[in-house]
Amino acid sequence: MFEVYILPILIFLxxxxxxxxxxxxxxxxxxxxTGKKAQQVREVLPGINCSVCGFSGCDEYAKQIVQNSVVTNKCIPGGDKASREISSIMGIEFEDVIEKVAFVYCNGTKSVTKEKYDYKGTPSCSACNEFYSGKGSCDFGCIGYGDCAQACGYDAIQIINGIAVIDREKCAGCAKCVTQCPKHLIKMIEYTDNVQVACSNHNKGKETRICCTNGCIACEKCVKACNFDAIHVKRNLAEIDDSKCTKCEGCIGICPVGCILS
Amino acid sequence: MKEMMIILVSAIFVDNFVLSKFLGICPFLGVSKKIDSAVGMSLAVIFVMLMATVVTYPIYTILLVPFGLEYLKIVAFILIIALFVQLVEIVLQRFVPPLYQSLGIYLPLITTNCAVLGVTLLNIDKEYDFLQSVVNALGGGLGFMLALILFSGVRQRLQDAEIPQFFKGMPATLIAASIVSVSFVGFNGVVEGLFQ
Structure with missing residues (x-):
C-alpha cells in the first residue's frame, strides 16, 4: 500500500x-x-492609450522606453512633465516634448452658413454626413453634432454656435478627435503654430461665398501680403506653411472674409 | 578513456540527435535563421541536457529503481527538465536580454524538446553509468550545436539562392535539412575505426 501509492506521491511532492x-x-x-522601472514609467504616463507615441498604448511605450531605450519625449499628452519624470527614472537626459494641439479647419458658424435640409436623425456627425454630405450648406464644413467632443477625454472641445471649438490650453494633443471627424477637419498642429486658415472649402470663390460667408474665397490677398512666402493658394484654398510663418499676424487683418485665425 | 571518447564522438556525429535520430526538430528549424541565436540556443540546450542528466540519473537510480517506480521516470524527468529550462530563462533574461528576445518562444519550448528528454531516457535504456551518461549528454548537446550551426550556414546560403517561388521558405528549408541529414549517414561505422 505505502510503496505503491503513497511513496510515489511523496517523492513527487x-x-x-x-x-x-x-x-x-x-x-x-x-x-x-526592468519590470519595476517599467511600472514606474507607466505610472508617470497619462494612461489614456492614445498611441500618439507610435506604440500600441501606454504599457507598451513604458516597456519600450525601459527595454529598448526609446526616446522619452514621444508622449504628447504627458508633455514636458512626463518626459522630465521619465528621464529622471531612467537616469538619462531630459528631452523637450513638442506640444501639439488639435485645430478645427472650419469657421462656418450657424450665423454665416445655411442648412440644406432639416435633419431629425441621430445627433451624430457621421450619421448626418451619410445624407447628402451633412445638413450644412457647405459640403466641407463642420456639421456640429460633436463627435469629436465626445471622443475628447480632456473636455477641450465644445460646440459653440454650430461648430467645434478647441480650447488650446485644455487640449493635451492625444489626437483622438482627429479620426472621429467625418469631414477630416481636425488636424494636429504644433502649439506655437497659432496662425491658421480656418477653412477647408476647395470650391471656387463664388460657390464658397454662396454657402458660407466665412469661407476662403482664394482671393490671394494674404499671399501678396505675406513677406515670408508662407501662404500659398492650393485648389482654391489658402494654406499657411508653418515652417515659414513667423506669426507676424499681418495676414489676419487683410483677409476680406476673416478666415485666418490666431 | 577510449570508451568515453567513443560515446562522445558517436553522440556528436553518428547518433546526432537532430540529424540521425530526428529529435528536437522544432528548434532546429525555428532558431537556425541566424548564427548568433543558433549558438545561444545550443548553449542553453547543452546546459539543460548536462544538468538534467546530472540530476535525473541519481533520481532514477536512488529514488525510483529501489521502489519499482521506473514507470514514473518520464514524469520525473520532465519535471527536472522544466526546472532547468526555467532557471536558464531567468538567468538569460537577467544577463543576456537580447538573446532572450531573439530566442523568444523557443526557449521555454526546450522543456518539451524531445532531444533533452531523449538524452535522459536513452542514458537509462543503454544502461550507462553516471559518468558515461554525462559524457553522452555533453555529446548530444554538442551534436545539437553542430547541427544548428551547420544548418544556419546552409539557411543563409538558401536565402540568397534563386529557387522557384513555390519552394521558397519552409519547403526549401526542409529539403535542405534532409540533405544535411543524409550527409550524416556517412559517419556510420567510422567511430569504431577511429579508436582502434
Missing part, C-alpha cells in the same frame, strides 16, 4: 517542492529590475 523553492530563490536573486 518533495521533488516539486524542492524545484519550486529553487526557482523561487533564483527568480528573486536574478530578478529583472
Amino acid at each position: 518533495i521533488l516539486g517542492l524542492v524545484s519550486g523553492l529553487l526557482l523561487a530563490i533564483a527568480s528573486t536573486v536574478f530578478s529583472v529590475n
